[in-house]
Amino acid sequence: MPHPVTNQRTPSAAPPDDRPVYLDYQATTPIDPRVIDAMLPYLTTHFGNPSSDHAYGAKAKAAVESARSQVAGLIGAQPHEIVFTASGTESNHLALTGTAHTLRSSGCGHHIIISAIEHPTTQATCDQLEHDGFEITRLPVRPDGLVDPEVFAEAARPDTVLASIMLANNEIGTIQPISAISRIAHERGIVMHTDAAQGPATIPVDVEALGVDLLTLVGHKMYAPKGVAALYIRDGCPAPQPQLVGGGQERGLRASTENVAGIVGLGAAANIARTAQPSDSARILSFRDRLLDRLTTALPELIVNGSLTHRLPGNLSLTIPTVTASELMSRTPALAFSAGSACHTADPAPSPVLVAIGLDGDKAARTVRLGIGRYTTISDIANAADRMIAATQR
Ligand SMILES: Cc1ncc(COP(=O)(O)O)c(C=O)c1O
Structure with a gap:
């Protein structure tokens, strides 16, 4: 029997738990049960x-x-x-x-x-x-x-x-x-x-x-x-x-x-990617658009970094001027996302990628990366939007 992939947060067969919503698919993906x-x-x-x-x-x-x-x-x-x-x-x-x-x-x-x-x-x-x-x-x-x-x-x-x-x-x-x-x-x-x-x-x-x-x-x-x-x-x-x-x-x-x-x-x-890619991609894109819509409606000052057209369906890099990435992360422990690139979070210097597209150190420090993937659910998206909006409006 194929494993269900759309109605669970991670591919584990274990019952739902209180793990944070995973929104870091560019850092790494869970292993598909297949x-x-x-x-x-x-x-x-x-x-x-x-x-x-x-x-x-x-x-x-x-x-x-x-x-x-x-x-x-x-x-x-x-x-x-x-x-x-x-x-x-x-x-x-x-x-x-x-x-x-x-x-x-x-x-x-x-x-x-x-x-x-x-x-x-x-x-x-x-x-x-x-x-x-x-x-x-x-x-x-x-x-x-x-x-x-x-x-x-x-x-x-x-x-x-x-x-x-x-x-x-x-x-x-x-x-x-x-x-x-x-x-x-x-x-x-x-x-x-x-x-x-x-x-x-x-x-x-x-x-x-x-x-x-x-x-x-x-x-x-x-x-x-x-x-x-x-x-x-x-x-x-x-x-x-x-x-x-x-x-x-x-x-x-x-x-x-x-x-x-x-x-x-x-x-x-x-x-799996050969066959799953088109449907994964369409679903993930619709989730990303929904998340972005919720966030921009509540936080009109939010900036999306990089082209929205020529972009991975599951990626959002957002600068939120009212809060730093580390403040946002500490206020939303139920969400797992990253400040800049997870590959070098130990490095306090602003991300060279964000600097290359023109962000200064302050804006880079207010930038987060949200990554959506195969196991993200619509309720994960609603949950993430609610929590991020509440955390930035404090
Ligand atoms: C674009 C890109 N290239 C290379 C790598 C490095 O891959 P690995 O972690 O398997 O060394 C990564 C991982 O973060 C990546 O995102």
Whole structure:
């Protein structure tokens, strides 16, 4: 029997409890119960090492290859173009560091373009590359949070080898014009990567439509577990230098014994996303609109950060001038949302993404991110609106 997904707050089979309403789907998603069901045999009976030359190994290997086909199927790729990794951080690192070194050692150049609002994994990887002698251009974004393809074209140089522009931003949810940027990149011989971590749960991610050479997918943003991710590498794209070497797994691109159960979970999540995405997306968008409507009616001074049109259906980044994010969070313990990006809440500096779209430190401190997803219910939305409005009108 399929698990009910729309009338419960989280996918747990446990009775309703007093857990806060979860509104942080860009930080992480709960695991879909169907994903857990698919994984369980690979944590118990089918525990073999895919490299082992016996029946246990063969069973595990077959499961990994089946998951590879499922992940490829989600993004319009071929199975052999998928490399499994342990995280989005690792996929981005393999795509950027690995490819940059391959291209520089074949004498192609050492200039890389990213945007100012890339995830900290990409920013930090590029800081390291800069230290290793690469030149990095960090493109500004418009006030609506979008990269202008013309600005990208102007930044491209004869020695530009690689570009990385994320598909959808994890803080403000803006969806970038990747296909237009990829076209420009390819006209100039630039290898194009996109970090699509935030995409598959609610928007189509197709490597042909996007025109990218490299693409990052992340399990825990699409109802699979944490600690499993993938990198798509287009056929014919220069192979990135492996960042983990040893056992030769993943065609030598990523050594380590495979996380078989996690990979099976990612495959199952990809399969579910293929069919669930349109209905999830429509429902989530209607919930977001309802929440925004309630909030703007009660709090007319509220500002939505980033384009509302080119945006993930389940994301709201809101600046509420009358209250700081930390005040709002402490006044609404029954809600779980985030101040800026959950990836660096320990850092008191204003979010670089909010700064890049023109917010000053004060506005950034008054900004919250609400993330809606597969298990959000209409009563969660009503509850969240009531509590946030009450907390801001104190
Ligand atoms: C856009 C984006 N890229 C990469 C990552 C990093 O993924 P992971 O946590 O698996 O390293 C995240 C997670 O926050 C993300 O939102």
